[in-house]
Amino acid sequence: QVTSERSSTDGFVVTFDDITDLVGAQRTAAWADVARRIAHEIKNPLTPIQLSAERLQRKYAGEIVTDPEVFKQCTDTIVRQVGDIGRMVDEFSSFARMPTPVMRRENAQELLQQALFLQRVANPGITFSTAAPKEPVHFEGDGRLISQALTNVLKNAGEGIAARIAKGDDEPGKIAITLEPKGAKFAYRVTDNGIGLPPEHKHRLTEPYVTTRAKGTGLGLAIVRKIMEDHGGDITLADVEGGEGAEVTLTFPFAQKTLKGTEDEQKRIADRV
Ligand SMILES: Nc1ncnc2c1ncn2[C@@H]1O[C@H](COP(=O)(O)OP(=O)(O)OP(=O)(O)O)[C@@H](O)[C@H]1O
Ligand SMILES: [Mg+2]
Incomplete structure (x- = not known):
């Protein structure tokens, strides 16, 4: 309902813009950004894992007398699988979500x-x-x-x-x-x-x-x-x-401020989008 204080007004022109696409595009961009961040964080511990396995191989491969093949196979598997996880994370990252902090x-x-x-x-x-x-x-x-x-x-x-x-x-x-x-x-x-x-x-x-x-x-x-x-x-x-x-x-x-008003505001916006 559109009302006016001014009685002399004869009529109104009301325009509506369809912003569905705009909101959708914003949401997609936000998700993609979040997904890239998560992928980045999952990949950080992968490098130390991979380096550790490679180091075990370099340092101890010569010393293993019982089943050296098994040792090599196992360490190779770690290196290969960690590489695969890294690539997988890149691929499915577009569906992931960045967590909100829990204080x-x-x-x-x-x-x-x-x-x-x-x-x-x-x-x-x-x-x-x-x-x-x-x-x-x-x-x-x-x-x-x-x-x-x-x-x-x-x-x-x-x-x-x-x-x-x-x-x-x-x-x-x-x-x-x-x-x-x-x-x-x-x-x-x-x-x-x-x-x-x-x-x-x-x-x-x-x-x-x-x-x-x-x-x-x-x-x-x-x-x-x-x-x-x-x-x-x-x-x-x-x-x-x-x-x-x-x-x-x-x-x-040391302590987090309680931003009640802001949180409510954010929730309202989140519900709308
Ligand atoms: N301790 C540091 N010494 C020198 N340069 C640094 C240091 N920390 C950050 N930088 C510079 O800041 C840039 C941005 O750092 P940022 O961590 O955002 O990305 P990155 O390290 O390049 O990539 P990623 O973190 O994804 O591996 C780096 O490329 C580097 O040039
Ligand atoms: Mg960095």
Whole structure:
């Protein structure tokens, strides 16, 4: 029903736009983006698995006296299947969904140890050091997503070091991680002695698809930024002062704000679309 305060009006022209296609296209784009992010996250642990299997093969193949064929067959299977999972993930990713964060009480040190474990396996040549308070640092957040964010940042640090070594500089790789509570917030700071941030894209590195690596998707830091936004935190990238390398800081609030109004609003929008 269309009404008007002004009685002098003789009539109305009412136009309707059919936005079904527009909404559909927006939804498809959002899904595709989410699917690519998930594919990226599933693939992160695949590399350490594959490298571990290959290392077992290289190191111990000569020492196995009982059924060396079985040893080779099994390790070959792991390598081959992991490769297949990677390709499969790429293919079905368009049907996947990115999880919404589930906030719980978490221990910041524990999450760091989980992420570090993966990267230690993937980068045996790099020395990892940590500095964290003795007493546990508890906060409210989605532990799984934060581990993912840390994994992406540590993986980049390892790749920065590999890039420097590939240039012929053979100084050993080091990654230092500090965990610092500061007022109502705490931060993970990851410092590496790698090649350093690329000067040409310095301000765009957290945008999707910005990459300088031949095999990179450029989604790693975009995912980190999204996870930080979901937690009311932020990410900063900087050069290491007076040397090579990069320093990435993830800052989180200890407690999550309750955004009731905003959530209701978001739900209404979600129901409509
Ligand atoms: N620690 C670092 N040292 C040097 N450069 C970095 C570091 N972290 C990020 N970068 C730069 O930021 C770019 C974007 O990083 P991002 O993680 O988003 O994508 P990627 O690592 O290239 O690809 P993917 O994460 O999909 O493997 C990298 O290509 C690299 O140039
Ligand atoms: Mg990356």
